[in-house]
Amino acid sequence: QLQLQESGPGLVKPSGTLSLTCTVSGGSISSSGSYWGWIRQPPGKGLEWIGSIYYNGNTYYNPSLKSRVTISVDTSKNQFSLKETSVTAADTAVYYCASGVIGSFDYWGQGTLVTVSS
Amino acid sequence: EIVMTQSPATLSVSPGERATLSCRASQSVGSNLAWYQQKPGQAPRLLFYGASIRATGIPARFSGSGSGTEFTLTISSLQSEDFAVYYCQQYNIWPPYTFGQGTKLEIK
Numbered sequence: 001q002l003q004l005q006e007s008g009p010g011l012v013k014p015s016g017t018l019s020l021t022c023t024v025s026g027g028s029i030s031s032s033g034s035y036w037g038w039i040r041q042p043p044g045k046g047l048e049w050i051g052s053i054y055y056n057g058n059t060y061y062n063p064s065l066k067s068r069v070t071i072s073v074d075t076s077k078n079q080f081s082l083k084e085t086s087v088t089a090a091d092t093a094v095y096y097c098a099s100g101v102i103g104s105f106d107y108w109g110q111g112t113l114v115t116v117s118s
Numbered sequence: 119e120i121v122m123t124q125s126p127a128t129l130s131v132s133p134g135e136r137a138t139l140s141c142r143a144s145q146s147v148g149s150n151l152a153w154y155q156q157k158p159g160q161a162p163r164l165l166f167y168g169a170s171i172r173a174t175g176i177p178a179r180f181s182g183s184g185s186g187t188e189f190t191l192t193i194s195s196l197q198s199e200d201f202a203v204y205y206c207q208q209y210n211i212w213p214p215y216t217f218g219q220g221t222k223l224e225i226k
Contacts, residue, residue, distance in 0.1 A: 037215075047154075047162065047205055049215040062214040063119075096161055103209025104152035106173065108161035 002027045004097050004109035012091075012116050018084040022097030022109060029078045030055055033101050038071065038082045040093040041111075048093075053080055087116045120144050120208050124218035130226040133196050139221045141189040141206035149185050150210035156220075157202045165191070165204075193223075201225050 008020035022036070029036060037052035051061035053071045061069050065084070073080040084091060094113050098105035121144040131137045141151070149169040154162035164173040166182035169189055179194045193200055206218040 046219045047207075047217040049213075049217070051213075052215075060213045064214070098161075102167060103150055103212075103215070104164055104167035104207065105154075105162070106164050106167075108163070111161050 002099060002107045004099060004107055006095060006097050006109045006112040008112060008114070010113055010115060012087055012114060013118055014088055014116055016087055016116075018082070018087050018091065018095075018114055018116075020082045020095055020097075020112065020114070022080050022082075024078045024080070024099070029073060029080060030075050034099060035101070036071075036073070036080045036097065036099050037105065039096045039098055039105065040091075041096070042090075042093045050082065050084075050095075089116050092116045119214060120147060120211055120216050122206055122208055122216050122218035124204075124206060124221045126221060127219070128222045128224060130224050131196055132226045133198060135196055135226075137193045137196055137200075137223055139191040139204055139223070141184075141191070141218050143187045143189075143208055145211075146186045147208040147210035150208060151182075151184070151189050152207045152209065153182055153189075153191050154205045154207065155200075155202045156205065162205060196223075198225075 003025045005023045012018045035054045038050040053059045068085045070083045094111040096111045097109045100106045123142045125140045151169045152167045153165040156162040170182045181192045203220045
């Protein structure tokens with residue numbers, strides 16, 4: 001059973017950079033056909049896809065965030081990461097890492113709350 | 119970007135009754151639609167992909183249907199653990215993957 005776990009600072013200052021890591025266990029991040037993504041949920045609101053990285057290294061981002069977001073993978077650690085620059089209070093959310101094969105997100109981390117505040 | 123619209127925003131149903139949730143896409147997504155269930159303080163859980171293919175471990179009282187722009191999630195006999203927020207997500211035309219705004223299923 002695939003398991004994902006987010007980690008990173010829970011508080012980021014405005015204009016700073018949000019950095020999160022997702023550690024994958026129970027499977028390889030390099031598995032053919034797999035993809036790994038980040039999804040966020042502002043308090044009391046719905047889900048927003050941030051971006052995904054595929055097993056072949058290709059990345060895709062939400063156009064609304066593309067200029068500020070980078071997703072990368074570290075196969076040696078079986079981890080993938082999110083960096084989001086120039087954050088504002090609007091970026092305060094629970095951030096989930098998730099994975100899938102065909103477009104849906106089959107496995108999710110428990111989520112981590114990131115608050116943007118001085 | 120494909121816009122996903124769910125209705126109603128809130129649905130009040132009594133335990134044991136049937137619940138029907140709707141999801142509409144702004145353009146055809148074929149059968150490339152997923153449904154998720156989210157309980158307070160938890161991550162979403164995949165219920166269906168391919169519009170009607172039940173994910174592992176999902177009870178048979180849940181069913182998904184539809185294609186193109188109109189989709190339905192039906193829960194045939196509501197159990198206490200089914201009261202949650204439900205989201206649809208399209209993965210036909212991306213980026214971006216897009217979610218509906220959610221339907222809150224509450225106890226009547």
